[in-house]
Amino acid sequence: VNEAISLLALALSLTAAVARWRRAPDWAVAVGAAALLVIVGAISVHGARTALGRLGPTVGFLAALLVLADGCRRAGVFDALGALMAFRSRRQPRRLLGMVFLAAATTTAVLSLDATIVLLTPIVFATAARLPTSPRPHVYACSHLANSASLLLPVSNLTNLLAFTACGVSFTRFAALMALPWLIAIAIEWVVLSRVFADDLRQTGEPLPAGEGAIGRPPLPTFALTVVGLTLVGFGISSIVGVAPVWFATAGAVALTVRRPPDSIAELVSAAEPTFLVFVLALGVVVTAAGDHGLSSVVDSLTPHGSSLPALLAVAAVSAVLANLVNNLPATLIIVAVVSGSAPGAVLAMLIGVNVGPNLTYVGSLATLLWRRIVHAHDEDIDVREFLKLGALTVPATLVAATVGLWLSLQVF
């Protein structure tokens, strides 16, 4: 009975997150589901507390990173990036795409995929539209790189943060191992996107007359960029000085908040997405219960062990499939529990799967895709074929090549 209840609770929490019912927000449903599991005894109070204790620091780290990214927005980092991209592109669409790749890959790696999706993408859209050039390749690049360029650092993706605490490697070793897969993923995106969108990237006719929309070299928000740079340095030396990376993220977030305070406390709190943090914690408890009652053993039997290349490839593939079936966050919570005991190779291969995998379907999972098609078919006339085509062209190639890159890195570091 507990098995059925646990799986039902998991399904309910995920459905709430996808469906976004107005009367039952996902975080409330997930908290309710977790509480129900404790009450019926599917997970003990102690077990729930252990799960929360394990996730707590990660969620705190995430909150600090979200506030840091929002501080960058307030300081005008993304507006400045937009102006810089327009300036450097010299009005050539292909150069602009290069700039967008640079900006999106860096933003994703340093400030996480959320910053790229929420803060950078609208700026990129506006920048392209004002040139004027077709925003299509640039927006798709942001959307894709938010996933595939989130391999580099533990802070690039919540999935990385969850795995980082589980796999026990230092911040610098994580970065060293993932540098090659990250570069490979970006290179594949470049090759595919610049080919698929070749027509949109061709600028014919003369550039705009001088004076009209002339762009000068924009000033950069040096304070915010320095803070972000120092925070990164802090991450790098965290294992040497024996201070957890979360404190450097917190220091960075505090510095940006003090220098340019938000309009209200509410703005600061909403930047940290408290409801999302609660959702992650509650989902962690639900997934732990589901894992204890059979889900872990099923995933365990599907996941090969060891650090050989075929094993890593299989882990990446299973993770990518799972990320597309149930979305990458629950997929990570499920798989981390299974592979956390093994060598870092398996955990990092899992990350390649759950981070790159979501590019395969439109919004990160098949369930979301189906839901969106039903709900938004009438008010939003969206053609998802382009996204699916790009996913089919990039994801399998990236999964294989990036995992081979990881395997090579594991031989060196």
Add this chain to the structure above:
Amino acid sequence: MRALIWITESSWQACIDQARALVPADAEVTLLHVAASDVEYLAGHPGPGRLGRRRPPPPGPPVREIAEAEAQALLERARERLGRDAQLSARRGRIEREVLEAAEGCDLLVLARDGEPRREPKSVGHYARFVVDHAGCPVLLVWSEPPPGLEQMHWPPHLRR
């Protein structure tokens, strides 16, 4: 006579210049721009990997507003270059469909090639290809840059001398 000129960001100047020379002076001209709704949607709706997040959009004009303002600006620039009176039409949706619907009842549709700048089938990209194939009115398909000479053309084997 009603003429529809479909302009895009990348080739509007050439399209307007040739339309100015070729469209009859007494024609009633409409300039059309279509914004792709999927791109707008992707830029404005945080999607992949954001399960459970529900964040208010960042301050600043929403993506739709920017798209509409830029489309309008492009159309006005095009009308100025055309140098004659023209109605402006900014649509959004799936590009091929919107163009065909706008062209319904017109006597002439002017558009530019949107593909490879060579004399070959790929010189017409997939949007223009669909529109040319399905348009119900005469179509004036202009080069967006000077076409290469016949001598540079790659002839298929059965046509080679």
